[in-house]
Amino acid sequence: MTKILGISAFYHDSAASIIEDGKILAAAQEERFTRKKHDSSYPFNAVEFVLKFTKNKLSEIDSIVFFEKPFLKFERLLETYVAFAPKGFGSFCKAMPIWLREKLFQKKMLIDQLKKHDPNFKNSEKIFFSDHHLSHAASAFFPSPFEEAIVLTADGVGEWATTTVALGKKNKLEIKKEIHFPHSLGLLYSAFTYYTGFKVNSGEYKLMGLAPYGNPRFVKDIYKLIDVKDDGTFRLDQSYFNYSTGLTMTNKKFSKLFGKNPRNPKSEDITQFHMDIAASIQKVTEEIMIKLAISIRNEFKVENLCLAGGVALNCVANGKILKKKIFKNIWIQPAAGDAGGALGAALALWYIENNNTRIVNKDDSMQGAFLGPEFSQSQIENELKDLGANFEILNEDDLIFKTAKDISEGNAVGWFQGRMEFGPRALGGRSILGDPRSKSMQKNLNLKVKYRESFRPFAPSILKDDLSKWFDMNSDSPYMLIVGNVKAEKCTDMTEEQKQLFGIEKLNVARSAIPAVTHIDYSSRVQTVNEQTNYKYFNLIAKFKEITGCPILVNTSFNVRGEPIVNSPKDAFNCFMGTELDRLVIGNCYLTKEKQAKKLLKDYKERFELD
């Protein structure tokens, strides 16, 4: 049995994973343990978890792979400074101390940190370095159900590459084409994230969520920033950007083009202008992704597509690629961001470097992304007792019935079951659930439970077999990475008067039979739930359907704004007591808010830095 440990760290979203003879056993992000969102530090806790879960000591691991090559990154950094000199002196002064003190010596840093897990670990020859985009591509191709596929990866930047096209066949995966820094679709999207006043690297979701409220009237202007060829390849006009040499994403020329300075989130509200900007950049991103998809489809004549990299988390663009039927099948790595690099790096070593045979798993080798920690019933009970929680223990049938009934009566429920998800999405392991038929659920969940902006949409979890009855989709979307439209017969047309309402006010208008998960443009980021990967969650939705006739639940991650998704029963209880969640269901333990001691209520909202 060959065991490989994959690590991604020191940029953002540190993570660790472990595979055994190519089988994915465990993976987790460091942020879930340290409770620091997008934690980029060495993933000590995540490594500890994957080792403990697989009952291994570090000295028993055959190889350790880091997800990218620090020297290549340094090369890119230096060449960029040389290319832009003397511009960029300020950025250089900020970057050099970090690189010369730490980042250049990542191998030594890694060895020092690894020794903390197991003092017997000595063999530094076991450590390998993958390529950032190869790690992404491997994380998308090797777990996919395809024998052969074309793999498209796109993100901000890795070493040099920002976009790659790779061809995967059996156990081979070869990068065929690359677009290099500073020309980056991810950085273009992030530039607009910055410009609209959201945090780069985490606010991209918000920009995507804001887009449907706007009118894409700036598309023409955006095409002044980016020259897109017919095959989807592109170049960014650097005179509008500042990220190569400066400390911001955009510059004055950029602001002049759109007529406003970047929004200051502390003093300025989101206006129709920002919504129009969001709609425009979303449209351009979709157009580029579609062009890229069409050109690689025609060039390589392969009918399967795999996607990874931060841009692959743009589920609206993914939905459009799917809808256009450019490829017969699409598979997207659920941990498409840098965390997934930990998994991809390990898989790349096993298949590409070690040349091991790959047996394609048609089911789901990512196991529903449930690759994180789990807690036994007795562990949950002990932890809750220690916290002073008041709970009852129910058998599974009662638990499912009571929870489904609670949801149908308008309660917001914290749902904590089985192993934690790997990747940014909660898929029914660490979720907050609600009734999608409720007109007030979206607003209430956003403002009273999640403490986040009221414009942000929620996603539906639907029983797999009911998908095409409710949404304009036929293919499975188990990882909530594809957006589809609510079926026309389930939608309600807005009156002329309602159409005139200002963006966010439209949210108060019930636009379908499931308003809580219907975005302003009738779209939904759908998760299909099947019995094999998520038995308990499947049963809960089935029971909800039995009670209400609706096979759908609102599913949002179990956290508040700025907080990583809960990992342990303690995290879940803290979140429960710090928000207006009505019920908490952990394992077979059932908690109601009214029965908890008042002194246990927490001021939770201010605990996490806003993202």
Add this chain to the structure above:
Amino acid sequence: MEFIKEFWKFLKVRKKYWLFPIIIVLAIFGGLIVLTQGSAVAPFIYTIF
């Protein structure tokens, strides 16, 4: 020492010998910046990491 060996190997593989004098100058320059600064903690800037 091992680091220098590895870095030299890296330059050989990448055939970027021309970077070497630049790296020396930058390293000295960067070293000076390091010495004159108290901490290596800098604000998060997207592309320099």
